Structures are given as structure tokens and as C-alpha cells.
Amino acid sequence: MRAAPSDLPLVLDGVSLAAGGTTILDRLNLTIMPGAPTLIVGPNGSGKTSLLRLCMGLAAPSKGTVSWGGRTHLPQTRRAIVFQKPVMLRRSAAANVAYGLAQAGCPRALRARRTEELLDRVGLLALASRPARRLSGGEQQRLALARALAREPEILLLDEPTASLDPAATRFVEEIILAAAQSGTKIVMASHDLGQVRRLAGDVLFLVRGRICERADAADFLDRPATPEAAAFVQGELVI
Amino acid sequence: MSETVSAWQLIASGDATLFSIVRLSLSVSMAAATIAVIVGLPLGAFLALARFPGRSAIVVVLNGFMGLPPVVVGLTVYLLLSRSGPLGELGLLFTPAAMVIAQSLLVLPIIAALTRQTIEDLWLEYREELTAMGVGPAGQVATLLWDGRFSLVTALLAGFGRAAAEVGTVMIVGGNIDGFTRTMTTTIALETSKGNLPLAMGLGLVLIVLILLINAAAWGVRLWSERRAG
Numbered sequence A: 001m002r003a004a005p006s007d008l009p010l011v012l013d014g015v016s017l018a019a020g021g022t023t024i025l026d027r028l029n030l031t032i033m034p035g036a037p038t039l040i041v042g043p044n045g046s047g048k049t050s051l052l053r054l055c056m057g058l059a060a061p062s063k064g065t066v067s068w069g070g071r072t073h074l075p076q077t078r079r080a081i082v083f084q085k086p087v088m089l090r091r092s093a094a095a096n097v098a099y100g101l102a103q104a105g106c107p108r109a110l111r112a113r114r115t116e117e118l119l120d121r122v123g124l125l126a127l128a129s130r131p132a133r134r135l136s137g138g139e140q141q142r143l144a145l146a147r148a149l150a151r152e153p154e155i156l157l158l159d160e161p162t163a164s165l166d167p168a169a170t171r172f173v174e175e176i177i178l179a180a181a182q183s184g185t186k187i188v189m190a191s192h193d194l195g196q197v198r199r200l201a202g203d204v205l206f207l208v209r210g211r212i213c214e215r216a217d218a219a220d221f222l223d224r225p226a227t228p229e230a231a232a233f234v235q236g237e238l239v240i
Numbered sequence B: 001m002s003e004t005v006s007a008w009q010l011i012a013s014g015d016a017t018l019f020s021i022v023r024l025s026l027s028v029s030m031a032a033a034t035i036a037v038i039v040g041l042p043l044g045a046f047l048a049l050a051r052f053p054g055r056s057a058i059v060v061v062l063n064g065f066m067g068l069p070p071v072v073v074g075l076t077v078y079l080l081l082s083r084s085g086p087l088g089e090l091g092l093l094f095t096p097a098a099m100v101i102a103q104s105l106l107v108l109p110i111i112a113a114l115t116r117q118t119i120e121d122l123w124l125e126y127r128e129e130l131t132a133m134g135v136g137p138a139g140q141v142a143t144l145l146w147d148g149r150f151s152l153v154t155a156l157l158a159g160f161g162r163a164a165a166e167v168g169t170v171m172i173v174g175g176n177i178d179g180f181t182r183t184m185t186t187t188i189a190l191e192t193s194k195g196n197l198p199l200a201m202g203l204g205l206v207l208i209v210l211i212l213l214i215n216a217a218a219w220g221v222r223l224w225s226e227r228r229a230g
Helices: A048-056 A093-103 A108-119 A137-149 A166-181 A193-198 A218-223 A228-232 B003-010 B016-049 B055-065 B070-081 B096-132 B136-145 B149-165 B168-176 B186-193 B199-229
Strands: A010-019 A024-032 A038-041 A063-068 A079-082 A155-159 A186-191 A203-210 A211-217
Touching: A010 A048, A010 A166, A024 A048, A024 A063, A024 A211, A038 A193, A048 A079, A048 A155, A048 A186, A063 B186, A079 A137, A093 A108, A108 A137, A108 B016, A108 B149, A108 B168, A137 A166, A155 A166, A166 A186, A166 A193, A186 A193, A193 A218, A203 A218, A203 A228, A218 A228, B003 B199, B016 B055, B016 B096, B016 B136, B016 B149, B016 B186, B016 B199, B055 B096, B070 B096, B070 B168, B096 B136, B096 B168, B136 B149, B149 B199, B168 B186, B186 B199
Parallel strands: A038 A186, A038 A203, A079 A155, A155 A186
Antiparallel strands: A010 A024, A010 A063, A203 A211
16 A cells, blocks of 8 residues: 555564573574464463564564564564553544554544444444443454554564453454455464464464474474474473 | 531622632632643653653652642742842732742642653553554653543642642732732631631631532542543
């Protein structure tokens, strides 16, 4: 829609991230291309959230470079992130989406109609005037997705969007994510739910203690893991 | 007992003196609260978001100034506005304008400190999300002020209540001139010492009802906001 330069491929070149003497991410080399969703899996504390924040440009690497479409300083107009606990503005559901549209540069005259479309897309049209913070957890996640999709992102980064949702709400959120993926948005999503990996992933990035332990097609990762850590993880054993 | 009855009679009969005093009190305090909001909201928001050396000291001083003794503020403004003071040429001493100036200085720290607290708490919560949406500094301030609107209204009411109830500054810089700078609180002080208890009590009742109404309004805003915006 906009003539902005492309954010893809997203490339991490020798990226490390340290905080307070602790290495959170250790020398990652990673290229994210357009295509089916990439799922980042791994135990808690393996660096999934930090990796997503680097991909969004919210954190700067301690070493190495992150580049979007070959540029290291690209305004984040073509990417969006949904945090694990998205913050709802103290406004109505519709106003939250309209805010996202305004920040993405959507002209005022189009906002009402686009807001309606986006709310409809995530099944929240009936709750448009409800205060966002009074919505249920699942509804808030869907609203956060609508607000992120308002940016018409090329890359949509999702941090365990279904972590605290029940199966029905999870399914609803997954359908929205799949629809976005099918319309050409590159999904990069953290998860530690193997069922979800099977349902959504094109490929998998397996992260252990800040390092990429394995990167593979989803089916290969699930059925023929190459590393002992991945095998243990897929088997449901505790990988720390 | 008979004083209480006469006090009620004064209120019920719509006594002209009493109501002109109430009117002056309210207009002075409202003007002071308005000025304090105009200066205090941006100041509080700036202190919440900006990082510079000496910021902590300013925040501590501001918080401390919430309990500024009114007589000291009155004295300071008196010295500034008195004929031999730096602003003496303006001829403002013993006018309602002087009372507005003094009371806005009294209320400003309350508005600014409460705004700073509200905005800073909200910013902690919103920072990542707003940064991820690419919101610039001006947009951040506007968003935080708007989303903190209910707490900020409470701060405004607290400031107004403080102004309406205090006697020290208006007594010193207003001079308690009959029909010109006489407010509810200064009248109560004067009439009590003169032994004219019905008027003092009548005004006391009006003042208490007013303060109750303000606090009820603050409470109502809070309840309503929790239901509306969560």
C-alpha cells in the first residue's frame, strides 16, 4: 500500500545481547524470509522475547547487527509486535484500533471504516464500544492483533499470544494469525506449545540458553529432530 | 443552639453578604486551580518523562511542596507584591488577583506532583507498547494525559479543595477587606473573633458542604472511570 522500503529479509548477523553481565542471546545468525510462519520455540528464559524485541527494533544488540531489507536503521512502519501481555489503552476497543491506525498514518477520513473492518476481522465488532480493559484475556489478545494488523505489517512478531488462553480462545487467535499469514504477512511467533507448532509453523527456530540450537522445517523438527536437545523437547522432557 | 438556627436562617434566606462571600471564594479558588492546571499538567508530564541531572531533587521538592504552609506562601507573595517589593508597581496587593496568584502557587505543587506520579506510573505500563507503535514524544504526552484523565481530574479537585479551604494566604495577601477580598475562611476567622457566630457558622456549613461535594465528585469520577475504562 505504502511505498515504504521492504522490511524483509530480516537478518541478524552475529547478534549478541547482554544485560547486567548476563548473556541473553549469544552470537545469533538468522535470516527471516517471506513465507509461512516461523515459530520460535524453546524453554522459558531461552531468549525468545529478547529475540522478538531485537527483531522489532525495540532493543539494540550488544554485538552484531540487525537489518531489515538490508538497512540497519529502518523506521518500524512495516512491522508490528504483540506482547505476551498486551497493554490496552484506557479507551474503547474501537478507540484502541483507531489509535493504532492513526499511528500507522491512516488518514482520519478512512479510520472509522478501517476500524470496523479490523474489529470484524478479529470478531470483536459487537464489542466495539466496550472499554478495552474490561475485555476478557482472549478478547484483549484479539484486540491487540487488530491493533497490530492496523499497521499493515510486513512482519508481525507475536510473543506467545495464546500463553494464558483456553482452547477455544486459542483457536480463535490462531485462525486470525493464519489468515494474516495467508494474506502475505510474515509471522514470527514465540511459542512453547508443540501442538501449536504443528498447526501453524512453516519452520521452527529452536532456542536454548540464548543460542539457536536447531532450525528446521516444522515437520522435520517435530518428527526427526536433529539435536538431542530438540529430541528431548519434542518428547516433552524438561529441557533447561 | 440559637446560633445554629440563625446560621441556617442566613443560608435559607439567601443572605446577600453571605452569598457574595461564597461567590468570591469560589471564583478565586477556581481561577487559582485553573492556572495551576495550565502550568502543572505540562510540568508534571515533563518531569515524568524527561531524564536530566537534578530531576530527582526537583521531584522531592515538588512532593514536599504539596504540604506547603499557606501562611509562608502568603508571606512570600506579600513580600513580592508589597509596595516596596519587586512587583509592587503592579498594585496588586490586597486585591482578588493577589489571592489568585498566591493560591495558584499553593495548588501548583499538588497538581504537578500528582500529575507526575500519574503519568510516570502510566508510562511504565505504556512505554513498550507506544514505542513499538512509533509514537513520538508529543504523541506520548498527549496519550498519557488523556489515558490518565480520571486521575488528573481527581488531582484537580484535590487542588481546588485545598485552595477553597485554606485561610493563610488569602488573609495575608487579600487583607480580608469587606466586600472586596473577604472569603469564607477569612470571614469565619474574623467573625468568630468578633463573636458573630451565626455568620461564621453559616459560612462554615457552606464550606463543609462544598468540600464534601468536591470529594464526592472525586469519588464519583473514580468509580465511573473504573466502570468505563477499567
